[in-house]
Amino acid sequence: MNSIKQAMREKGCSPEQIRRFCSRVEQFLNDSAGEIPESEIQPVRDIPKLKELETNPEILGRTAVIKLNGGLGTSMGLQGPKGLLEVKNGKDFYAILLEQRRYFRKVHDFQPPLIFMNSFNTEEETRARLTALGFEQDLPWSFLQSQVPKITEEGELPEGPEEYAWCPPGHGDIYASLLDGGLLEKLRAEGIRYLFVSNIDNLGAVLDSRAPAYMEREGLSFLMEVTRRGENDRKGGHLARSKSGGLLLREVAQCPKSDLEEFQNIEKHRFFNTNNLWIALDDIDESWTELPLIVNRKPLIPQDKSSQQVVQLEQAMGAAIGIVGRAGAVEVERDRFLPVKTTNELLLLRSDLYRLTEAGNLEARTERPPKVSLDPKYFKMIQDYNKRVESVPSLMNCESLTVEGPVTLHQGLDLEGHAHLRAD
DSSP states (O other), X not given: OHHHHHHHHHHTOOHHHHHHHHHHHHHHHTTOSOOOOGGGEEOOOOOOBGGGSOOOGGGGGGEEEEEEEOOOOGGGTOSSOGGGSEEEXXXXXXXXXXXXXXXXXXXXXXXXXXXXXXXXXXXXXXXHHHHHTTOOOSSOOEEEOOOEEOBOTTSOOOOSOGGGSEEOOOGGGHHHHHHHHSHHHHHHHTTOOEEEEXXXXXXXXXXXXXXXXXXXXXXOSEEEEEEEOOGGGTTSOEEEEETTSOEEEEOGGGSOGGGHHHHTOTTTSOEEEEEEEEEEGGGOOGGGGOOXXXXXXXXXXXXXXXXXXXXXXXXXXXXXXXXXXXXXXXXXXXXXXXXXXXXXXXXXXXXXXXXXXXXXXXXXSSSSOOEEEEOHHHHSSHHHHHHHBSSOOEEEEEEEEEEESSOOBOTTOEEEEEEEEEOO
16 A cells, blocks of 8 residues: 555645545455345436426526536547537537537526536647637636556556556546535636536536525525436446435446346336536535545557556546435436447437537437447447448438448438348
8 A cells, every 4th residue: 555655746746535435445355346136226207307397497596507528438439538528510519618608698698617627638629619619617627636656456556667656536526626626616606506517518407496496495506407317328337225215326437246137127226317417516625525436457569469467446426326414316307318338329419310500519419319320340449430421311211230340331321110220
C-alpha cells in the first residue's frame, strides 16, 4: 500500500483522494467487492411515471446541469472526447447541447449553469471546442474527476509505461470531486439547490421541472430516471429492492455468474438506470463517496490484449440510490434515453427515424425503432463505419437490420421489413 500512496502523492492527489482509494484497495483485497446475488434482492414493480407528475418551471432556476464528459469513446475507436463525435446533421454532442441551451433561454428567459465533469483526457479538447462554439458563463464550466492507479490482483502497482498506469475511477467519483473542489459552495452562493446529471452522449437528457418538483414535494435527496428494459438492455444495470425494501442498482459486474440468467430476465427486472440523476445539492456529504465497488479486469495497455492484466477499481454514481437515506426513482419514456455507445446506435440516430428539432432535441418518428446489428469486424470502429456508410439508408419501414461482412451502405438504399444484408 505504501507504493500506491507514494505514487498518488507524486501525482498530486489530495490526502482525501489517497485515503478513499486505499480503502477501496483494502476492500478489494479482502474480497468484499460487493456481489449482489439474486437471493438478496426483489424485483421493482411499480414506480411513479414522470409524465404524470406536476410541473414547476420556477424550480429550474435553482438547478444546474452537469454533463459526464470524461470518456474517450475508445470502444468505438475514437481518439478524443466522445462529445466531438458528429451525431446528427453534421453536429457533434457539444454543438447540439448548446442549441438546446439557447432554445431554453429563448423560452424561459434564463439559462441554468452548464458544467462538465471532465477527465484528465478530455479537459483541454473540450475547452477548445466549447470556446470555438462561443460558450461562456460566469460560474466555472468544468471540474475534474480524479485519477487513480491501476493495480494488480495482489494490490501492487503494475510494471509498464507510465502513460497507461492511471485511470478514472468511474463516474461515481462525481460526489468526491464535488466535495473536494469547492464547486458546491459556489453553486450554493448562486442559489442552486438541484443538480441534473447525465451522460454527454445522451441527447434525450433534457431539463424537465417535474423531476425536481417531485423531489421537493417528497423531500428526496436523490432521484434516478429509469426506463423499461428491452431486448438490447439485458446486460445493463437494473433497479431492484433490497430485502429491507430500499432501492438499489445492480450492475452486471456485481452479479454472480450463477445468477446471470435472472439478471437478464427483463420481465422480472423491468427497469434500468438511464444515468439521468437529480440530486439535492445540500444533501451531498462524505457518505455519498462510500459506493459499492466495481472491479474491472483489463489489459494494462488497452490496445494490446497481450499486455499485463490489471484491475481498475471503479464506482457507479447511480449506486448512491442504495446508500442515500431519501432516494427514489421515476419511470421515464424511452425518448429520455438516446445514448450512443456503439455504431449501431449511431446509425439509428443519423437515420431518417430521428429529426433534430428547433429546440435541439432528437424527435423519434417511430414508436419502435428497429434493432440494428452491424458486423463488428467491419463497423465497430468509427473509421471503418465512416468508410462503409457512405449514406445512411432509410429505416422508416424497417423492422430490423442485420449487416454481415464488408457491405457498403449508400444513398438511395431503402430498407423494409427484416433487412439482412450480406457481402458475397
